[in-house]
Each structure stands twice: as C-alpha cells, then as structure tokens.
Amino acid sequence: MSIRTIKLEVLRYRPEQDKEPFFQTYTVPCEEEWVVLDALNHVKDEIDRTLSYRWSCHMFVCGSCGMVINGEEKLGCKAFLRDYSGTIRIEPLRNFPIERDLVIVQDDFIEKLTSVKPYLIPKEEKSIEQGTYKQTPTELKTYKQYSMCMNCLLCYSACPQYGLESEFIGPAALALAHRYNTDSRDVGRSAREDMAAAHEGVWACSFVGACSQVCPKDVDPAGAIQQLKFSSAVDYLTSYLPGGKR
Amino acid sequence: MQVVNADVIVVGAGGAGLRAAIEVAERSPELSVALISKVYPMRSHTCAAEGGAAAVAKSDDSLEYHFNDTVAGGDWLTDQDAVDLFVNEIPKELTQLEHWGCPWSRESAGDIAVRPFGGMKIMRTWYAADKTGFHMLHTLFQTSLKYPSIKRFDEHYTTDLLVDDGRCYGCTAIEMRTGQMKSFRGKAVIICSGGAGRIFPFTTNGAIKTGDGMAMAYRAGVPLKDMEFVQYHPTGLPGSGILLTEGCRGEGGFLLNKDGYRYLQDYGLGPASDKPVLKAMELGPRDRLSQAFWQEAKKGRTIETKWGDVIHLDMRHLGEKLINERLPLVRDLARSYVNADPVTDLVPVRPVVHYMMGGIHTDINAATPIDGLYAAGECACVSINGANRLGSNSLGELLVFGARAARFAIEHVKTAPTARDEVIDAQVNDAKGRIDALYKRTGGKERVADLRKIMNSTLEDGCGIYRDEAGLKSSCEIVADVRSRYKDINLEDKSHVYNTDLYQTLELGAMIEVAQTVAESALYRTESRGAHQRLDFPERDDTNFLKHSMAFFNPNGAPRVDYHEVIITKSQPAKRVYGGQAA
Numbered sequence: 001m002s003i004r005t006i007k008l009e010v011l012r013y014r015p016e017q018d019k020e021p022f023f024q025t026y027t028v029p030c031e032e033e034w035v036v037l038d039a040l041n042h043v044k045d046e047i048d049r050t051l052s053y054r055w056s057c058h059m060f061v062c063g064s065c066g067m068v069i070n071g072e073e074k075l076g077c078k079a080f081l082r083d084y085s086g087t088i089r090i091e092p093l094r095n096f097p098i099e100r101d102l103v104i105v106q107d108d109f110i111e112k113l114t115s116v117k118p119y120l121i122p123k124e125e126k127s128i129e130q131g132t133y134k135q136t137p138t139e140l141k142t143y144k145q146y147s148m149c150m151n152c153l154l155c156y157s158a159c160p161q162y163g164l165e166s167e168f169i170g171p172a173a174l175a176l177a178h179r180y181n182t183d184s185r186d187v188g189r190s191a192r193e194d195m196a197a198a199h200e201g202v203w204a205c206s207f208v209g210a211c212s213q214v215c216p217k218d219v220d221p222a223g224a225i226q227q228l229k230f231s232s233a234v235d236y237l238t239s240y241l242p243g244g245k246r
Numbered sequence: 247m248q249v250v251n252a253d254v255i256v257v258g259a260g261g262a263g264l265r266a267a268i269e270v271a272e273r274s275p276e277l278s279v280a281l282i283s284k285v286y287p288m289r290s291h292t293c294a295a296e297g298g299a300a301a302v303a304k305s306d307d308s309l310e311y312h313f314n315d316t317v318a319g320g321d322w323l324t325d326q327d328a329v330d331l332f333v334n335e336i337p338k339e340l341t342q343l344e345h346w347g348c349p350w351s352r353e354s355a356g357d358i359a360v361r362p363f364g365g366m367k368i369m370r371t372w373y374a375a376d377k378t379g380f381h382m383l384h385t386l387f388q389t390s391l392k393y394p395s396i397k398r399f400d401e402h403y404t405t406d407l408l409v410d411d412g413r414c415y416g417c418t419a420i421e422m423r424t425g426q427m428k429s430f431r432g433k434a435v436i437i438c439s440g441g442a443g444r445i446f447p448f449t450t451n452g453a454i455k456t457g458d459g460m461a462m463a464y465r466a467g468v469p470l471k472d473m474e475f476v477q478y479h480p481t482g483l484p485g486s487g488i489l490l491t492e493g494c495r496g497e498g499g500f501l502l503n504k505d506g507y508r509y510l511q512d513y514g515l516g517p518a519s520d521k522p523v524l525k526a527m528e529l530g531p532r533d534r535l536s537q538a539f540w541q542e543a544k545k546g547r548t549i550e551t552k553w554g555d556v557i558h559l560d561m562r563h564l565g566e567k568l569i570n571e572r573l574p575l576v577r578d579l580a581r582s583y584v585n586a587d588p589v590t591d592l593v594p595v596r597p598v599v600h601y602m603m604g605g606i607h608t609d610i611n612a613a614t615p616i617d618g619l620y621a622a623g624e625c626a627c628v629s630i631n632g633a634n635r636l637g638s639n640s641l642g643e644l645l646v647f648g649a650r651a652a653r654f655a656i657e658h659v660k661t662a663p664t665a666r667d668e669v670i671d672a673q674v675n676d677a678k679g680r681i682d683a684l685y686k687r688t689g690g691k692e693r694v695a696d697l698r699k700i701m702n703s704t705l706e707d708g709c710g711i712y713r714d715e716a717g718l719k720s721s722c723e724i725v726a727d728v729r730s731r732y733k734d735i736n737l738e739d740k741s742h743v744y745n746t747d748l749y750q751t752l753e754l755g756a757m758i759e760v761a762q763t764v765a766e767s768a769l770y771r772t773e774s775r776g777a778h779q780r781l782d783f784p785e786r787d788d789t790n791f792l793k794h795s796m797a798f799f800n801p802n803g804a805p806r807v808d809y810h811e812v813i814i815t816k817s818q819p820a821k822r823v824y825g826g827q828a829a
Contacts, residue, residue: 014743016741016742045695046695049693049694049737049738050739051746052746054289056285056289056291057291058488059486059579060578061380061575062288064285078582099423114391119389120346128342128345134355136352136355137354140351147381150293150380151288183347185347
C-alpha cells in the first residue's frame with residue numbers, strides 16, 4: 001500500500017468567529033488512488049472536526065462537491081491526487097457568497113433556475129391512458145446533452161460574466177431552458193423567452209466559453225446559449241412579419 | 247422559535263419525497279406542502295440509481311409476470327397485495343414521468359426502450375442510458391418548481407416527530423445555515439428519507455444515506471420491519487464501492503473468476519450462453535450472485551487485491567458504440583477509478599452493500615401505525631421487496647408509494663383532529679433541549695469517526711453476505727457498546743453555521759439505532775432466505791419464518807423483535823428457480 005503525504009491549503013471561514021477568510025494547512029497521508037474529497041474526509045475524521053464542505057455520492061452524479069482546486073473548478077470526487085504535485089490549494093466556488101468554509105450560498109442559482117421554467121410545457125396535457133409521447137432517438141439526442149446538467153455550479157464559478165453582473169441568469173439555467181426548448185414534446189419556448197431573451201438572459205453572455213471548459217458532464221452551456229441567442233434573434237425578426245406578435 | 251405551518255410535511259426530497267409533494271400539489275393545490283431535506287433535492291441519492299425502472303410495457307409481457315418475478319425474487323417474503331398494486335400502478339407512474347419530460351431511452355420508432363434486468367423473466371426495465379435515477383430525480387425536481395403550494399426547506403436536518411395521542415402533527419428540524427431549530431406543524435408527515443447503507447463500510451450509498459428518517463420513526467415507536475435483509479449488489483468497484491449498474495450485465499456483460507471462467511454456471515444459474523438469457527447466469531437475482539461470489543472466494547478462485555477479493559466484469563465484446571450509448575457513466579467511472587476501460591479491459595468488481603429491503607413498517611397505503619405518519623421509498627418497508635429486491639423495482643417503488651402516501655395523507659388531513667398545543671410545545675422544547683445539551687456537553691471522550699468505524703466494521707464482519715450465530719452475537723454486543731459510548735460524544739465544533747460536526751454526530755446516532763435492528767433481527771432469524779443467509783441454518787424455514795420481523799425501539803437496551811404475518815394472495819411459497827430450469 002503506497003502512502004503519499006500531501007499538504008492541503010484549505011480556505012476557512014466561520015462567520016461566527018472569523019473576520020475574514022484565511023488558509024489553513026493540513027498534512028494528510030493519502031492513498032495513491034484517492035481523490036481530493038477523500039483527503040478532505042481524512043481531515044474531517046482524523047484532524048479537524050470543524051472543517052465543513054458538502055459531499056455525498058462520490059461518483060460524480062450528485063453535484064455536491066464543487067470547489068476550486070489549484071485555481072480550477074472541479075468536483076472534489078473527480079480530482080485525482082495522482083494529477084497533482086506539491087501543495088494543493090482548495091477554495092470554495094467563486095462568484096457566490098461563502099456560507100462557511102467551502103460551503104457556498106446557492107440561493108441565487110435556485111431562483112434563476114426556477115425563473116427559466118425548467119419543466120415540460122406540452123401543447124396539450126396528455127392523459128396517462130393515452131400513453132407516452134413518441135420521441136425518436138434522434139429527437140432525444142437533440143436535447144440529451146443539456147439534460148445532463150447536475151447543477152454542480154462549476155460553470156457559474158468559472159463564468160466571468162456572472163462574476164461581473166450577478167443579474168446574469170447564467171450557464172446552467174440557460175442550458176436547462178435550452179434543454180426544454182429543444183425537446184420535441186415541449187412548446188414552452190415562448191414562455192421561457194421572456195427570461196432567456198432579457199438583458200440578463202442570453203445577451204449578457206460574452207461567449208468566453210469557460211463554462212463549457214469546466215463542465216464535468218460536457219453539457220456545453222456556451223453552445224446552448226449561442227443557440228438560444230440565434231433563436232431569440234429569429235423570434236425578434238419574425239415578430240415583425242405579418243401575423244407576428246408585434 | 248420559528249413555527250412553520252403546513253398541511254402536509256414531507257421529510258426528504260429525493261424521488262419519493264418529490265413525487266409525494268407533487269401529488270399533493272396536483273390533487274389538492276389548496277393544501278400547503280413543506281418539503282424538508284438535509285440536502286438540496288438534486289443531491290438526493292436517487293440520482294445515483296443507474297440501470298432503470300421496471301414496468302410492463304410491451305405486448306410480450308404481463309402484470310402477472312412482473313408480479314411472479316417480484317414475489318419469487320423476494321423469496322416469498324413480499325406482501326402480495328402490495329406487489330399486485332405496485333405492478334399495476336408502475337406503468338402509469340413511468341408514463342407520468344415521461345409526460346413530465348424524463349428523457350427515457352427510445353426505440354427507433356420513438357417508443358420507450360426496455361432492457362433486461364436480473365431476475366426478470368421479460369425485458370421490462372425502462373432506462374435513460376445508465377443515469378435513470380439521475381434523470382428521474384431532476385425531472386421530478388424541475389417539475390416540482392411549477393407548484394406554488396410546495397415550499398421547500400432545503401438543508402434542514404429533521405430531528406424529531408411531534409406526536410400527540412398516537413397521531414403525528416409535524417416535526418422539528420434544524421436550519422443548517424443558521425443552526426436554528428424550527429417546528430413544522432401540520433396534520434400529516436410523509437417520511438421519504440432514504441436508506442441506511444452507510445452503516446456498512448463498503449457501500450454504493452452516498453454520505454447522506456444514514457437512516458435518519460428510519461431512526462426518527464423508530465424512536466417514535468414505529469417498528470422497523472425486515473431489517474436483516476440487506477442487499478449486496480454484485481458489481482461495485484473495489485476500494486470506492488462505486489456502483490456499476492446491473493445494466494452492464496443486462497447488455498451482455500460476463501462475470502469471470504480468476505481463470506476467466508463464467509463461474510455462475512456452477513451455482514444453479516447456468517448453462518452459460520454467449521447471449522444474455524433472462525433469469526440466468528449474469529441475469530440472476532442479486533442475492534444469488536453475491537452469494538456465488540462469496541462461495542467462489544472460499545474456493546480460492548477470485549483475485550486478491552489490496553481492497554479484498556475481486557472478480558472481473560467483462561464487457562469487451564459489447565463494443566465501443568454500445569458502451570458509449572448505453573453505459574457511458576460506467577465507462578467514465580471505471581476509467582477514472584480503476585484505470586480500466588470496459589471497451590478494452592476487464593473491470594475488477596466485488597459485491598457491495600447497496601439497498602435496505604427493510605425499513606419503516608407501513609401498510610399497503612404507506613401508512614405507519616402512527617396516525618398521520620406515512621413513509622415511502624427506501625426508508626419504508628411496504629413490503630414489495632421481501633427478502634431480496636429485484637434490480638429496477640426500487641425506482642418504481644418510490645413513485646408508486648410516494649404518490650400513494652400523498653393521496654392518503656390528503657384524506658387524513660381533512661378529518662384529523664387538532665393537536666393539543668401544550669403537548670406539542672413540550673415535545674418541541676424537549677427536541678431543542680437535546681440539541682442544546684449536546685452543545686453544552688464537555689469532557690466526553692468519544693469521537694464520531696472512531697465509533698463509526700467500529701460500527702461499520704462489526705456490521706461487515708457479522709452481518710455480511712453469509713452470517714452465523716457467533717458473528718451476529720458479536721455484532722449485537724459491539725453495536726450495543728457503541729450505542730452506550732455514543733452518549734459520551736463531544737462536539738468539537740460548537741458553532742452554528744453549517745456545523746457538519748453536529749450533523750455527523752446526529753447521523754451517527756441514527757445509524758447506530760438502525761445497525762442494532764439489523765444485527766438483532768438477523769440473529770433471531772434462524773433460517774436462510776433471500777439476502778439473509780445463515781451458515782448455521784442453511785434452509786428456508788416457512789413454518790417458523792414466513793414472517794416479517796418487527797424491531798421495536800427500546801431506549802435502554804436491544805430492540806424487542808416481534809413478527810408480523812406475510813400477506814399471501816395467489817402465489818404459494820415455492821422453490822426459487824433460475825438458469826436453464828427457469829425457461
């Protein structure tokens with residue numbers, strides 16, 4: 001069994017006692033196959049009971065353990081120690097208020113997600129007796145990628161626009177709006193348009209593409225936002241055609 | 247203290263809790279719902295379910311077939327009226343999920359696709375690639391955002407039920423952001439808090455699966471039923487315990503011993519065929535496959551690694567296209583965690599604790615013996631899983647019984663009398679007093695991580711795939727000791743904002759109670775049935791044990807274990823048959 005000793009520099013902030021955040025260093029004996037989350041769990045169990053962070057599934061599906069590791073947005077359970085040398089610096093996700101240590105306040109995301117109506121809006125309600133909608137594998141493929149978002153928030157942390165302008169709805173919520181817009185069973189695009197096409201919607205994105213780079217599920221929010229911009233521009237123009245809504 | 251009034255209170259916001267909340271909102275929008283969870287809904291462990299959800303969908307299938315597979319799969323410890331209801335309801339529930347947008351995998355003409363699953367005679371498992379639970383959970387969560395009557399209380403840790411005169415009137419919960427306790431007052435509570443796999447050291451279960459809701463109901467006097475039945479999933483990654491779905495075998499993967507031999511044919515599951523055969527070989531039920539691993543290891547035919555013995559899951563013949571299309575997460579996990587690419591490499595796997603068949607005792611209406619208290623999903627035992635759950639029945643169970651609990655809760659709310667405020671207030675004060683006392687306690691010698699380790703390892707040693715009296719007695723003694731030492735735990739973190747030292751301490755308290763019911767119920771069941779295998783009592787004993795065990799809380803000692811009749815309607819207990827004989 002090979003053991004490697006690493007140094008973790010973890011950002012600490014306990015609002016009841018710390019005036020401002022500071023880095024605390026822990027020396028951790030690690031197994032070679034560990035991920036950063038395992039090292040944090042070792043700290044929690046054996047070294048410092050006061051360290052707080054979120055985690056659950058340890059298999060990159062629950063999206064709890066997003067953090068910034070050596071300056072990059074990562075899931076703690078997908079950051080393998082074998083890929084790091086020297087001291088590892090761990091910080092909470094950027095662009096969100098720190099609640100405590102690595103725990104961020106995510107209310108803003110939840111509000112934004114809710115605002116894009118991320119649920120199926122069908123043409124007409126179908127009864128259970130009428131069975132399922134038909135949807136071909138090709139139709140499924142159109143939106144499937146965007147349905148893989150687990151709301152881990154790495155993209156909000158990496159997004160320079162969200163950092164500058166917190167009104168921006170942001171990558172994950174817009175990708176989910178696009179997911180439903182492009183679902184063959186859905187006709188809710190116009191209902192979502194108000195949010196998506198507003199100033200704080202797709203047009204606020206400056207297409208840096210950082211969101212897609214950090215996404216652990218290859219959702220490609222940047223691509224979704226570009227497509228939303230396109231359809232919103234088309235909507236705008238067609239609204240001036242005879243029979244348009246303007 | 248803040249008081250939150252709601253008509254229906256749901257504890258847990260995974261698949262079952264979200265389904266319950268939506269059902270109340272759809273049927274009775276005038277009723278307010280408080281949906282409480284210790285995590286954000288999308289973190290709930292439903293997200294980790296991979297393979298699929300079983301429901302009769304095709305013309306070659308029938309409700310009777312699904313019923314028979316489930317009852318035999320559960321070694322006749324299932325309640326057959328509940329199974330009947332379940333197989334009838336689940337096609338409607340999965341269709342409802344489709345209407346809400348769930349991205350089910352499809353056949354070329356656009357119909358729902360199904361895949362084979364262990365112990366199922368016909369292909370009936372609906373799936374969304376290998377992330378079925380994830381997509382179900384997100385579909386439910388996102389759909390729940392439509393309903394103004396659902397008010398969520400994310401990251402609130404529920405501590406106690408409020409009960410007056412045998413009726414439930416709410417619960418207390420700590421808001422994790424502030425550490426402040428709130429009392430939730432209503433006339434119905436639905437517990438949907440998930441399983442307790444974390445009582446074992448090696449499990450597919452996420453960190454949050456600590457049996458909190460089970461323990462809360464148990465402490466309030468509701469028995470925990472059939473707790474000795476713990477499911478080992480045959481294919482977990484060594485070291486981490488990460489699940490590789492049964493879909494790997496459904497799609498045609500093989501299990502090989504150290505000689506490259508498909509050893510399951512030696513355990514009544516053969517003959518071996520190149521193509522997947524339903525109810526045979528790798529598509530046998532989970533209990534049989536995990537037991538065969540244990541036997542094979544005894545014979546020295548498994549592969550030793552530093553994480554314990556493993557066998558190989560061989561998917562190389564499935565081809566890259568199929569693996570990418572239907573098992574992309576499996577590929578990602580295997581490459582990342584064990585450096586094995588299923589397209590070109592054998593993947594090491596071993597059995598891993600996955601699911602609790604037992605749980606909070608409910609009747610067919612998801613109602614517990616406490617009026618107004620309901621339970622659904624893995625935390626509950628209704629019981630459709632009996633002594634061994636078939637893969638892809640649990641995602642269906644949480645929908646059917648989550649929705650059903652809501653319907654009965656709605657009815658209950660209309661007629662339930664009002665609680666006596668002074669009785670409820672006193673209970674709220676007691677609940678708060680216990681947390682305050684924990685904060686104030688000083689000089690305690692025990693540490694959370696130490697006690698958790700002791701509990702974990704004795705459960706693995708004594709309550710594993712095969713058990714015997716000596717091992718079980720030892721587990722019972724050690725867990726009892728851990729339970730008394732728990733009273734001497736000190737909080738090392740006395741702060742209030744997101745204090746995970748506090749929540750891990752409370753979770754450990756819940757896990758110890760649940761662990762004790764597992765070990766004690768297993769000790770008293772002197773027979774072998776489904777997932778409960780006794781080396782000293784190798785036969786099934788229908789005369790004495792065709793019964794549900796019921797563990798009752800005892801604050802001062804081991805639980806009292808009693809028994810409850812199994813409901814048998816149309817399928818008389820018989821021998822479970824798999825492999826060639828099942829054809």
